[in-house]
Amino acid sequence: MSDYINEIRHNTKMAENFFAQKLAFTLGPVELKAMMKDDKVKVLDVRYKDDFDESHIPGAISMPKYEIEANLTKLSKNEIYVVYCYNQQCHLGASAALFLAQNDYHVMELDGGFKVWVEDFKFETT
Numbered sequence: 001m002s003d004y005i006n007e008i009r010h011n012t013k014m015a016e017n018f019f020a021q022k023l024a025f026t027l028g029p030v031e032l033k034a035m036m037k038d039d040k041v042k043v044l045d046v047r048y049k050d051d052f053d054e055s056h057i058p059g060a061i062s063m064p065k066y067e068i069e070a071n072l073t074k075l076s077k078n079e080i081y082v083v084y085c086y087n088q089q090c091h092l093g094a095s096a097a098l099f100l101a102q103n104d105y106h107v108m109e110l111d112g113g114f115k116v117w118v119e120d121f122k123f124e125t126t
Contacts, residue, residue: 029121046096084110
């Protein structure tokens with residue numbers, strides 16, 4: 001490991017900032033489900049429309065990543081949006097979240113994506 005990485009690992013302030021940001025802008029399926037129940041977030045599925053049509057998180061809005069820019073005016077800046085894509089390795093969600101944040105929308109990302117919702121937590125889909 002490089003000296004720089006070892007130095008960072010011993011910097012508790014950097015660790016504090018990293019984990020605070022992680023908690024602020026990501027969430028897991030249990031937290032998402034609770035926030036959906038309390039109507040505190042809107043969920044955006046940024047996967048391809050065919051995959052959304054096959055199965056998705058209940059209440060999610062289909063807005064494939066490549067369509068977000070064209071549909072931006074359909075979203076409210078007063079809502080918190082949680083985006084998700086296929087799995088942990090899929091960057092469609094992070095890319096969509098970055099774009100939304102750059103355009104002043106409140107946004108978070110579901111850690112693990114749809115795969116974690118379905119396979120690990122076995123939550124319902126539609």
